[in-house]
Amino acid sequence: MQVMTDRHEVIVVGGGQAGLAIGYFLSQQRRDFKILEAADAPAAAWRARWESLRLFTPVRYDSLPGRPFPGDPYSYPIRDEVVSYLTDYARDFELPVELNSRVRSLRRVDGHYILELEDRTYESDQVVVATGPFQVPRTPAFAERVDPAVVQIHSSDYRTPEAIPAGPVLVVGGGNTGYQIAAELAASHEVHLSIGSPQTPLPQRIFGRDLFWYLDATGLIRKTKASRIGRRMQENEDTLIGSGPRAVRRHGVELRGRTVDVAGSTARFSDGTTLDFGSVIWATGFGIDHAWIDVPVFDNGGQVVHQRGVTESPGLYFLGLPWQHTRGSALLGWVKDDAEFVAEQIQAFQVGPPPGPQGLTTTSISRSAV
Ligand SMILES: Cc1cc2nc3c(=O)[nH]c(=O)nc-3n(C[C@H](O)[C@H](O)[C@H](O)COP(=O)(O)OP(=O)(O)OC[C@H]3O[C@@H](n4cnc5c(N)ncnc54)[C@H](O)[C@@H]3O)c2cc1C
DSSP states (O other), rough: OOOEEEEEEEEEOOSSSSHHHHHHHHHHOOOOOEEEEESSSHHHHHHSOOOOOOOOSGGGGOOTTTTTOOOTTTOOOOOHHHHHHHHHHHHTOOOOOOOSSSEEEEEEHHHEEEOOSSSSSEEEEEEEEEESSEEEEEEOOOGGGOOSEEEEEEGGGGGGGGSSSSSEEEEHHHHHHHHHHHHTTTTTTEEEEESSSSOEEEEEEEEEEEHHHHHHTTTGGGGGGTTTHHHHHHHHHOEEESSSSSHHTTTTTTTEOEEEEEEEEEEEETTSSSEESSSSEEEOOOOOOOOOOOOOOOTSOOOOOOOOTBSSTTTTEEEEETTTGGGGGTTTTTTHHHHHEEEEEEEHOOOOOOOOSOEEEEESSSSSOO
């Protein structure tokens, strides 16, 4: 069978907010490019999140380049509003998104990139990997010991409380996701929230203004990861926004310590107490999958080595990594800063071997930042 090869100047892998943001700048440059998206519909990552999800960033901080997020700037959009916004964005800017196009491998051959899909191959001079910071659901090893008759799901598979059977629910994970799911479920279920490392809860609003207003006005959201304050912020990256122990207790959620073991339908916590649960939801974060990238841009720990998304492999970039450059790098309203920077590198790129970027750094991408 002959495999078709399609050639473009730039290929963007991933059509989420990061892929669309760089697509906007590439289309402004009138560049020949494609955005390859694995899913069969735009905004796939947001579609796969729970139905009642409400953003922790208000509308005024949710815009991609060139188009304001619609609605009251001080309100907090729900999941479906983000889905509509991203879908309309891709359509109205006529971004060349190809759905059902999972890239299976990326290699560099004779100074060009070869991207293999199931049924076709692409070749390009430059590639932007924008496949998202939250890809592979992570669960602890002892999840394997949960009784197969008990419902256990990762938070990425949670949609509505109705889908969770009656009986005590154990939600494991004290990040924003665990708190939001526990609070929602508590209206209909007995809920226990297991918190491994308690995080600092920050109020969503302070003196009538949103938290992100302060982060923006003080410039903190744009502090680079190399700055002293940026390094400190990274250490506390799992900050809770708008939820916290007091708020979920008010919903009737019972707080438990770290889950240290599970057998059958019984969980044991760090304080020695146990719980017999009817179902368990692992809100234990995500890993990232770059195994399909066969280009030497990773350190021994598998982390991407880059300078603000620019790798040592000429013409290969990453976009949307947590702390790619700042706290805002993986957020809707700030990904445009890195996207614009990467687009400038693409414009300046000379086909042939330019000198690699200086002072490459790695991005830690193993922890969930939400
Ligand atoms: C529960 C939750 C709540 C969040 N709330 C907020 C919030 O309130 N405000 C905010 O600003 N941010 C929030 N975020 C963070 C961030 O905005 C989202 O994670 C966002 O989806 C990241 O966008 P992205 O484009 O980088 O990645 P994604 O949205 O994950 O998009 C990546 C795309 O790449 C595709 N893809 C992956 N691999 C391949 C491949 N090999 N070939 C082709 N396509 C591929 C995927 O199908 C996907 O569509 C939240 C995240 C989570 C998990």
